[in-house]
Amino acid sequence: MIPLMQNAAVYQNGWLTSSQFGAAIALGQITPGPVAISATFIGYKVAGIGGALVATAAIFAPSLLCMYLLEKFYLKVRGKELTNAIMHGVLPVVAAIILTAAISLGKESMHSVWQIAVIAGVAGLAISRKVSYGVLVAGAMTVGVFMAFVGR
Amino acid sequence: MGMEHPRKDKGQGQMEIPLLSCTESAPALWQIVRTWLKIGTIGFGGGYAVLDLIHSELVIKHKWISEQRYENMTALSEMGPGAFTVNLLAAIAYRLGGVTAMIAATIALILPSFLIIVALAGVFLVWEKNLVVESAVKGLTAGVVGLLIAVVWDMVKRIPGHWCCFSVGIAALLLGLFFPVNPIWLVLMGALAGAARVLVPERYGKKSVQGGRNL
Numbered sequence: 001m002i003p004l005m006q007n008a009a010v011y012q013n014g015w016l017t018s019s020q021f022g023a024a025i026a027l028g029q030i031t032p033g034p035v036a037i038s039a040t041f042i043g044y045k046v047a048g049i050g051g052a053l054v055a056t057a058a059i060f061a062p063s064l065l066c067m068y069l070l071e072k073f074y075l076k077v078r079g080k081e082l083t084n085a086i087m088h089g090v091l092p093v094v095a096a097i098i099l100t101a102a103i104s105l106g107k108e109s110m111h112s113v114w115q116i117a118v119i120a121g122v123a124g125l126a127i128s129r130k131v132s133y134g135v136l137v138a139g140a141m142t143v144g145v146f147m148a149f150v151g152r
Numbered sequence: 153m154g155m156e157h158p159r160k161d162k163g164q165g166q167m168e169i170p171l172l173s174c175t176e177s178a179p180a181l182w183q184i185v186r187t188w189l190k191i192g193t194i195g196f197g198g199g200y201a202v203l204d205l206i207h208s209e210l211v212i213k214h215k216w217i218s219e220q221r222y223e224n225m226t227a228l229s230e231m232g233p234g235a236f237t238v239n240l241l242a243a244i245a246y247r248l249g250g251v252t253a254m255i256a257a258t259i260a261l262i263l264p265s266f267l268i269i270v271a272l273a274g275v276f277l278v279w280e281k282n283l284v285v286e287s288a289v290k291g292l293t294a295g296v297v298g299l300l301i302a303v304v305w306d307m308v309k310r311i312p313g314h315w316c317c318f319s320v321g322i323a324a325l326l327l328g329l330f331f332p333v334n335p336i337w338l339v340l341m342g343a344l345a346g347a348a349r350v351l352v353p354e355r356y357g358k359k360s361v362q363g364g365r366n367l
Contacts, residue, residue, distance in 0.1 A: 001235070002300065003335050011332070020280075022293030027272050029299065031265040034235035040266055044273040052270050056262065060238055064258060067242045068251070070228055082350055088312050089346020090339055092321025095307040097335045100328035102300035105293065115294035122298025127305050137295050144291020148284045 001036060003101035009042050016045055018108035029137045036060065114147055179216055184245055184253050185260045187214065191241065192261040202237050216248055238262075320345045 002025060009015045009024075016024065024045075028038030036059050043055025106119065118140050125131045131139075179187075187209055195202040203226070211222050225247075229239035238258065245257035279285040311317050324338045 007335055019289055019293055022296050023276060023289045024273075025296045026289075026292035027269055027276070029296070031268045031272075034237045034262075034265075036235040036238065037262065037265045037269055040269045041273045044270055045277060049270065052266070052273070056266055060235070060258060060262060063235060063238045064242050064254060067229070067239050068246060068254070071243055071246055082347060085350040086343045086346040088317055089320055089342040089344070089349065091307060091342075092311050092317050093324040093338050093342030095304050095311065096321045096324035097328055097338055098300055098307070099304045099325060102297050102304065103329065105300070106297045109290070109293045112290065115290055118291055118294035119298040119301070122295045123301040123305075124298075126299050126302030133299060136299065137292065140291045140295025140298070141288045142291070144288040144294075145284055147291065148287030 002038075003097045005039060005042070006101050006105070015042060018105060020045065022105055022109055026137050026141070030134050112147070114143070118143055178248055179214065181249055181253055181256060183214075184248055184257050188241060188245065188257040188260040189263065193264040195237070206237070206240065210244060217244060221247075316345065316349055 006021055010018055010021050021042075024038040024041040025035065027041055028035040031037055037056070039055045039059040040052045043051035043053070045051070047054070110116065122136050122140055126133065126136055191202065191205060191209060195205055207222065210216050211219055217225070222244075225240060225243050229236055229243055238261065241261055242254050242258050246254040249257075276285065276289075280289075308321075311321065320342050324342065327333050328335070328338060
């Protein structure tokens with residue numbers, strides 16, 4: 001999901017800079033709802049409140065439609081060997097795409113050494129599953145604010 | 153209108169809908185909206201972090217769906233596109249009250265986040281050049297990169313231990329890094345490779361799929 005949004009908003013249309021996109025994702029993480037709400041931020045950046053409304057509707061409408069269809073037809077595809085095999089083929093690709101997004105986001109918006117420490121720290125804590133995502137994002141932001149006063 | 157859930161009677165307010173079984177009962181629309189609004193307001197973290205909250209609200213507290221059905225729906229939602237939580241809650245709302253409930257509940261779910269993010273976006277875009285905000289964004293971006301790495305790690309652990317799955321992943325990574333490929337094509341490539349892994353051996357030789365030397 002995130003790589004698709006990055007591709008569309010940053011590379012194809014140039015609506016946001018990489019660091020603005022990072023902020024959009026981070027805000028999506030700290031708000032209570034799903035991360036896809038980041039699209040609202042992008043919509044707002046491009047076209048104000050109207051853009052935010054359109055972007056929000058557009059990002060969630062396919063979910064609703066597909067869940068409706070899946071609900072209707074799920075029993076037919078469920079557990080089929082082919083469905084599983086396709087999911088197994090897609091999973092590594094999705095992992096690779098997310099990694100690509102992480103690398104390009106990191107490459108374009110890393111300007112300080114302490115950011116690398118934040119990346120390592122957040123990744124480690126998130127993998128250990130001891131700290132919730134919201135807390136990690138808030139912590140990363142706090143470190144940033146702290147470094148604004150200490151760093152210069 | 154015509155797609156309203158059959159369980160719903162015309163006289164809404166007077167009597168609650170009759171219980172169909174002791175574990176599953178159909179709630180009124182306002183009950184659904186209120187609960188979804190609650191999940192949308194306190195469900196910090198998104199994704200799998202909220203599963204626990206959803207489970208305790210819908211299965212344990214309100215008993216709107218059974219444990220078994222909840223698990224089926226979780227598996228189903230992982231197949232859908234977009235946000236997993238939204239898919240799951242949309243599917244449950246559809247089961248509870250048809251298309252109307254699905255749309256109303258989803259709006260209720262997203263509304264709190266929508267308001268927060270529009271407010272924050274306004275603040276952020278005005279103060280973007282401020283030194284403190286700029287530095288906070290640097291921290292946020294680094295945090296997001298860290299989270300993405302953790303997500304990838306989780307997925308890699310779930311990839312079946314099969315050389316073809318790993319080579320598809322590595323191929324996708326190299327393509328994505330060095331060529332401006334639209335991610336959708338990469339996903340299709342993965343789906344084709346996965347399908348080929350089952351279909352090809354089926355046609356030639358009927359070897360066991362788990363053997364893995366085919367493709």
